[in-house]
Amino acid sequence: MKKILIGVAILASTGVNAQLNLNKLKNSVKTQVETPTASKLTNDEVISGLKEALSVGVDNAGKSASVMDGFNKNDLIRIPFPAEAENMQKSLRKVGMGKQVDEFELVLNRAAEEAAKEAAPLFLLAIKSMSVKDGLSILKGEDNAATSYLEESTKDSLYTTFRPIVEKALQTVNITKYWSPLASGYNKIPLTKKVNLDLEDYTTEKAMEGLFKLLALEEKKIREEPAARVSDLLKKVFGA
Numbered sequence: 001m002k003k004i005l006i007g008v009a010i011l012a013s014t015g016v017n018a019q020l021n022l023n024k025l026k027n028s029v030k031t032q033v034e035t036p037t038a039s040k041l042t043n044d045e046v047i048s049g050l051k052e053a054l055s056v057g058v059d060n061a062g063k064s065a066s067v068m069d070g071f072n073k074n075d076l077i078r079i080p081f082p083a084e085a086e087n088m089q090k091s092l093r094k095v096g097m098g099k100q101v102d103e104f105e106l107v108l109n110r111a112a113e114e115a116a117k118e119a120a121p122l123f124l125l126a127i128k129s130m131s132v133k134d135g136l137s138i139l140k141g142e143d144n145a146a147t148s149y150l151e152e153s154t155k156d157s158l159y160t161t162f163r164p165i166v167e168k169a170l171q172t173v174n175i176t177k178y179w180s181p182l183a184s185g186y187n188k189i190p191l192t193k194k195v196n197l198d199l200e201d202y203t204t205e206k207a208m209e210g211l212f213k214l215l216a217l218e219e220k221k222i223r224e225e226p227a228a229r230v231s232d233l234l235k236k237v238f239g240a
Helices: 004-032 043-066 083-094 098-118 119-129 135-139 143-170 175-187 197-225 232-238
Strands: none
Touching: 004 098, 004 232, 043 083, 043 098, 043 119, 043 135, 043 175, 043 197, 043 232, 083 098, 083 175, 098 143, 098 175, 119 143, 119 175, 197 232
């Protein structure tokens, strides 16, 4: 009887060990299958892929923003009446100047659309000069990780070079023709705080903000949609 019990115990133990070994084998295979191919990429390849993705995104974003109503009829990036002058807007609408306020907002967005036509080369230069040490962390990051990194590392220098373009665009659409009557009319309202808004700064900030939003959408598209990976490098890096 003891021999029989010992034999049963041995068989049970063997069965458990066999099951454990089988589970280990399954887990090993699963790990190998699920391990991203990205780990086989070099850091240089990843960085090159990220920069190319941003370059493709900038091209698409620039084309989208620079067409007629690219800003004006895109709720994601449309430039509103300056928040700093919100009281001014409300007061002007109350005194029957709503049409002029709407015209001013339209002109702001036209200026951004005009500036966007010259934005791509500036963004591409920023991308090329962007210093990236750990590309893999960006690749494994959020859907807009590369765009966020670009914005954080180049925004100040981009602003400096982009502002003159916005100023030129504002002159092209003759912004003072629309702003001066609004500001003058508002400043004549009794007991109101006078406004002297830096429209060049406001429009530059909002135009750049809009372009970065569009770029983030393009980056997400490349990450998620194989059809958006238009080069072998993008397929290799983002198809991992």
